[in-house]
Amino acid sequence: MKRKLLFLERFIYGDGIIPKNITFTVKINGSFTEVALRNALAKIQARHPLLTVGVQEDSKGQPWFVSPMPVPDIPVRILTRTSDEDWMRESEKECQQRFDMQNGPLLRMVWLRSAEVSELIMVCHHCICDGASIVTLYKEMLTLLDQPDLAIGQYETFNTVEDLVPEAILSDKKLQRKGKVTAAILRLFLLFVSGKKQIRWGKDYTVRWKMDKAATAALVRRCKVQHTTMHAALCTAFLLAFRHVRGSKNVKNQVFCPVNLRRYIPEIKDDMLFGFATSTTLSIDKDPMLDFQEQVKRLNNRLSEKLSNLKVYEEIMLNEYLHPVVKKLSQYLGTARGNNDLTFSNMGRLDIPKKFSSFEVEAVHNPILIFKSANPNGIIASTFDEQLNFSFLSNDAYLSYEEASAIRDKAMELLLEGKRVPEAVQLV
Incomplete structure (x- = not known):
């Protein structure tokens, strides 16, 4: 290859x-x-x-x-x-x-x-x-x-961006001009902000916990009855928890969500390796009088609208114009605080069997990744053996361990309809 x-x-x-x-x-x-x-x-x-x-x-x-x-x-x-x-x-x-x-x-x-x-x-x-x-x-x-x-066989993967993005998009003159202008503007911006001091990183940490089977099932039922997604409920809970713990003046009110490209690009099959995702950002209403379920419904509507309007092929094509600024962009993100409160990655129900003939999978632990770039706050959720599993990864130069734990507790309280965390959550 x-x-x-x-x-x-x-x-x-x-x-x-x-x-x-x-x-x-x-x-x-x-x-x-x-x-x-x-x-x-x-x-x-x-x-x-x-x-x-x-x-x-x-x-x-x-x-x-x-x-x-x-x-x-x-x-x-x-x-x-x-x-x-x-x-x-x-x-x-x-x-x-x-x-x-x-x-x-x-x-x-x-x-x-x-x-x-x-x-x-x-x-x-x-x-x-x-x-x-x-x-x-x-x-x-x-x-x-x-x-x-x-x-288990083999497969052929794509070799160029032309194999992935339709010719009609690659040859679109308007998009080509947009790509060039975007790269030029970003180059000027990076030149303007060059020389900023790198963030002084502290200690990386991970907060891990699980929701028990009964609580997980109850949350799934609640989302179905209210015609919302689990993703919307989780995003809303964590954004509200950030606001509760850090105060409205110290939050961005925005969550960055990776989106699996396989949903939009048939050339990338479900069982093929691929290294990156597209993304969207979500926010909650600032009205303090809205209750949790109303916030979930509104965020769910925004999520549906944003996902339906994603232009994945155009995004990949336009990104290819940014190769000349990739190094300076990476350097800048080592100095930036970011525009989001957190990155939330929802892996969903893991397609990993529990029982095999000669062994059994007792647990699947969420991924761990430690990147020193912009906002390090990252929450990963997955479901295995009918239990929601969470990991909160961050750095104490950005968010203290105590704040992360408090955000966890408040988010779970919202998701569990006011129940105390120890009743349905196992800290691991």
């Missing part, structure tokens, strides 16, 4: 030196062998072209995905499991550990092993995979651990 990185892939890649890793962990009850694990990894590597690549820059500094010959195997680091906390320590360590960016592969595994319980930590560079990609990889890998002789 050999192709240029698209703009957003290149933005995530950054300078190739600072790690931009995602870790994702499953806890397994049961046993499997090292041979079976390496066999599973070999098969998923053969299936997905992006698991064969490194990133190499040409003479102009443009990075390319390149498959070296021969392609290195996906590395596995095996450690003795000693406690339920080992996975978190190793995940945070792996977030800071660079890949061999030139030669790849840009995925590795850590196996915390004991006689009856294991954690498998998948570590992936964000430029080749998003959250949906990692769920796909886990589903395939666990299936192959259980059925080593299973054939």
Whole structure:
């Protein structure tokens, strides 16, 4: 495989030196062998072209995905499991550990092993995979651990932006002019703000908790009855919680939400690896007299309208004009505070089976990623085994651990209709 990185892939890649890793962990009850694990990894590597690549820059500094010959195997680091906390320590360590960016592969595994319980930590560079990609990889890998002789095939991926974006959009003169003007304006802006001091980052932290099965089911029913989405309810709860904890003068009243591109681009299949998403931003009304459910309904309407008006192909095409400013843009985001209170990533119901013939998946821990760029507040939600699972990632130079915990408590109180958090929420 050999192709240029698209703009957003290149933005995530950054300078190739600072790690931009995602870790994702499953806890397994049961046993499997090292041979079976390496066999599973070999098969998923053969299936997905992006698991064969490194990133190499040409003479102009443009990075390319390149498959070296021969392609290195996906590395596995095996450690003795000693406690339920080992996975978190190793995940945070792996977030800071660079890949061999030139030669790849840009995925590795850590196996915390004991006689009856294991954690498998998948570590992936964000430029080749998003959250949906990692769920796909886990589903395939666990299936192959259980059925080593299973054939999972291969697929061809796109090679250029022309393979992804329709010709009618690429050749649109009006859009081409818009792309050039946008790049020029951004270049001037970045020149104007150059020289600002970098943010002095503090300690990274993660607040993790789960909603129990009964509370999760009740929230799902409530959203169905009121004809709103879980996403709208969660966004509303966290925005209101930010306002409650930090005060109306210290919030932006805006949440940044990644949106899975596979919903809009048929060329990217559900089981293909891809490194980035499109996005939208959402806000709540500032009227303090509106109750929670009315806020959810209004935000849900805004969400539906924004999703129906997304122009994904145009966005990808216009972004390609921003390659010349990508480095300065990355530098600027190291100085900016951002226009959002948080990024909220809703992974939904994870398509990972719980029971296999020789083992069982006891838990799936939300991804961990530590990026020093603009606003570090990030909340990830997912559902596995009928339970909502949350992670709140931030840095104490931006938001204190105590504030994050208070935001968690207030958001859960809203979602649980005023019930105290310990009644339905397990802090982990």
